[in-house]
Amino acid sequence: MVKKVLKFGGTSVGSIERIQHVANIIKKEHESGSKIIAVVSAMSGRTNELIKLSQEVSKDFDKRELDVLLSSGEQVTCALLSGALKDLNLKAKSWLNWQIPILTEGDHNNSRIINVNVDRINNFLNSGVAVIPGFQGISKNGEITTLGRGGSDATAVALAKLFNADSCEIYTDVDGVYSTDPKKIPVAKKIDKISYDEMLELSSLGAKVMQSSAVQTAMMYNIPLEVRSTFTDRKGSKIFDQQNIDYSKSVTGVAYSKDDAKITLIGVQDKPGVAADVFEPLNKSQINVDMVIQNVSSDEKTTDITFTIKRNDLMKTLQILQENGKIKYKSITQNDKVSKVSIVGAGMVSTPGVTYKMFRGLAEEKINILAISTSEIKLSVIIDENSTLNAVKKLHTIFDLD
Amino acid sequence: MVKKVLKFGGTSVGSIERIQHVANIIKKEHESGSKIIAVVSAMSGRTNELIKLSQEVSKDFDKRELDVLLSSGEQVTCALLSGALKDLNLKAKSWLNWQIPILTEGDHNNSRIINVNVDRINNFLNSGVAVIPGFQGISKNGEITTLGRGGSDATAVALAKLFNADSCEIYTDVDGVYSTDPKKIPVAKKIDKISYDEMLELSSLGAKVMQSSAVQTAMMYNIPLEVRSTFTDRKGSKIFDQQNIDYSKSVTGVAYSKDDAKITLIGVQDKPGVAADVFEPLNKSQINVDMVIQNVSSDEKTTDITFTIKRNDLMKTLQILQENGKIKYKSITQNDKVSKVSIVGAGMVSTPGVTYKMFRGLAEEKINILAISTSEIKLSVIIDENSTLNAVKKLHTIFDLD
Numbered sequence: 001m002v003k004k005v006l007k008f009g010g011t012s013v014g015s016i017e018r019i020q021h022v023a024n025i026i027k028k029e030h031e032s033g034s035k036i037i038a039v040v041s042a043m044s045g046r047t048n049e050l051i052k053l054s055q056e057v058s059k060d061f062d063k064r065e066l067d068v069l070l071s072s073g074e075q076v077t078c079a080l081l082s083g084a085l086k087d088l089n090l091k092a093k094s095w096l097n098w099q100i101p102i103l104t105e106g107d108h109n110n111s112r113i114i115n116v117n118v119d120r121i122n123n124f125l126n127s128g129v130a131v132i133p134g135f136q137g138i139s140k141n142g143e144i145t146t147l148g149r150g151g152s153d154a155t156a157v158a159l160a161k162l163f164n165a166d167s168c169e170i171y172t173d174v175d176g177v178y179s180t181d182p183k184k185i186p187v188a189k190k191i192d193k194i195s196y197d198e199m200l201e202l203s204s205l206g207a208k209v210m211q212s213s214a215v216q217t218a219m220m221y222n223i224p225l226e227v228r229s230t231f232t233d234r235k236g237s238k239i240f241d242q243q244n245i246d247y248s249k250s251v252t253g254v255a256y257s258k259d260d261a262k263i264t265l266i267g268v269q270d271k272p273g274v275a276a277d278v279f280e281p282l283n284k285s286q287i288n289v290d291m292v293i294q295n296v297s298s299d300e301k302t303t304d305i306t307f308t309i310k311r312n313d314l315m316k317t318l319q320i321l322q323e324n325g326k327i328k329y330k331s332i333t334q335n336d337k338v339s340k341v342s343i344v345g346a347g348m349v350s351t352p353g354v355t356y357k358m359f360r361g362l363a364e365e366k367i368n369i370l371a372i373s374t375s376e377i378k379l380s381v382i383i384d385e386n387s388t389l390n391a392v393k394k395l396h397t398i399f400d401l402d
Numbered sequence: 403m404v405k406k407v408l409k410f411g412g413t414s415v416g417s418i419e420r421i422q423h424v425a426n427i428i429k430k431e432h433e434s435g436s437k438i439i440a441v442v443s444a445m446s447g448r449t450n451e452l453i454k455l456s457q458e459v460s461k462d463f464d465k466r467e468l469d470v471l472l473s474s475g476e477q478v479t480c481a482l483l484s485g486a487l488k489d490l491n492l493k494a495k496s497w498l499n500w501q502i503p504i505l506t507e508g509d510h511n512n513s514r515i516i517n518v519n520v521d522r523i524n525n526f527l528n529s530g531v532a533v534i535p536g537f538q539g540i541s542k543n544g545e546i547t548t549l550g551r552g553g554s555d556a557t558a559v560a561l562a563k564l565f566n567a568d569s570c571e572i573y574t575d576v577d578g579v580y581s582t583d584p585k586k587i588p589v590a591k592k593i594d595k596i597s598y599d600e601m602l603e604l605s606s607l608g609a610k611v612m613q614s615s616a617v618q619t620a621m622m623y624n625i626p627l628e629v630r631s632t633f634t635d636r637k638g639s640k641i642f643d644q645q646n647i648d649y650s651k652s653v654t655g656v657a658y659s660k661d662d663a664k665i666t667l668i669g670v671q672d673k674p675g676v677a678a679d680v681f682e683p684l685n686k687s688q689i690n691v692d693m694v695i696q697n698v699s700s701d702e703k704t705t706d707i708t709f710t711i712k713r714n715d716l717m718k719t720l721q722i723l724q725e726n727g728k729i730k731y732k733s734i735t736q737n738d739k740v741s742k743v744s745i746v747g748a749g750m751v752s753t754p755g756v757t758y759k760m761f762r763g764l765a766e767e768k769i770n771i772l773a774i775s776t777s778e779i780k781l782s783v784i785i786d787e788n789s790t791l792n793a794v795k796k797l798h799t800i801f802d803l804d
Contacts, residue, residue, distance in 0.1 A: 075474045
């Protein structure tokens, strides 16, 4: 018998009607002979509602109690979905984090699943559907922990691994992974098959279909994923190992994000260790530096260092740089009106000229490139924020994705 | 050090502002040197909201999953209150049903607390405030169970007993127990001290201040209770053993309920066992029969049996009677426009003439008595529903309660 983990996100269980619809999807899968573990998120909006309540209580709400608070959201969905399944005459049962248990390690609000007791649930799966809350677990001290936002994907993948499931299907409000944002670029196309790496680049770059760390875990354990819509019967996108994919195109998708900011340190002393002196304090303050570019300055004894960070880290970063006694520079410039546009494709590495094609395309649109970074399957540029959609459209067209 | 259980009902924790207010009450008590166990209900309205969701899923929602669903309500309050206490720089921690654990027995939706592991919490109380969800526990099989509506009072009393607390204070939206309903009868007066028995009669008769079974438990273990308002500093009502109360008045309060119905079986054969034949099937269908009156009929071989039940059991009761092959009677009459008015007072038993005084008072108001029932500390009459307030006012006056 095939064993499947089916994960239903917040919008998929956002109302009683939708929960009943999800129950019907599960029933169909169950009747076709699969053993089903259903992982559910909180009903859409509920997690934000609870966070808002906590913030009204305190600007610095206790992290332990936040986990107790938030975990109630998935508990509600679990109970309602199990009730809906029983109403369809299916054997079903909700299993809470501590009843299984789902063991985690790490900090409150940011833990990782390390183990799950599978025996009792495996027994139950012989006849019934197990409904399990995503996003949460308990620590070895018996404290409720959560995995951070989007953590229900991580639960689904971890359970797929620990239960040795045949597949892990992520039901959501889009019907798959697209070549770019279909809401903004109507010619965006659904991708039928995509590799973990590509998916990873796409999801971390702003195509918000699945949580990155969940994709990473799936890649690590080679768990086949499928992203599909709860609301249509259309086929979804399959995500698996690169070897299983036949690349006819060099570029699989175009992603963009609009929450970046760029900082340039002008006239930094050009001597060994200077970059470390710049970035070490940022790292200590948990500021994530994305791209770094270092150029020789006109003055040969100094250099300019440009780097990008998340936009809402900008003020903190500037403050840290200004208070940093170790580094000497002439001036700082900043720009928080920038965006990052990336082309992603596992086929890129074997296709010459992709880089050139991208730069020429942007030049044709008179879009100035402020910074560039590359990896084996990705090419990102920082550009003026106002040119974002223009750039995405142009790249989507020239790489034959329309 | 004094150890106190403080219970806060739904309206007391109905908003963030109120939760913060409750945190301040607890802080004050804690700083005055008491060890505090706080028992909380779900935020007002939340339990009904969850029940509504479950009913939208299924008219016959699974009882096990209902407990999983409903228990989330108190979990939310626990987390928010603990966070609010920490925001006031108090050490505090939420303890969920399974973390303690609170062990229960009995059916889902209707269980009883049988034990609580007190050691870890007792240690914690030396420095911090324990916040505990009311209304719930876990069974010995590790399933979440709830105690039925109003069960947070039961949790508070059970914890007061098991933790050997010095007092149990029920914070609510009224500032105590009144001689009758203050919303309808403005001359109603707060009762400073009342015995368990009286409170029991008052609460089961419709003065909805505290859940009856919680008062019963308190009486059984002689746990002093205090009902007081979350919203004012005024003194509440103390509930304890009869011996501690000095009775200057024969009647302590006047209660009424408007959800009764009266049924009369006319011309029932007057032979042994007939009452059992009438009431046994009702009992089997869990219909609660309240008062029973049996009179000799004009025809000496038959009798009339009158009894009262809850109004929403009327149709079911009539059906059971009509289908009952064992009993023979001439006809059935029914009246669902009746109410029950009761005077309650532990001093009644030692005061002659209370009964006579009550009947004369009602007669003066031209109120017809349809049925009477008495106990040591209570005297109830069934009257026409429209005369309810008139009767309550009159009795309140003639027994010097205004």
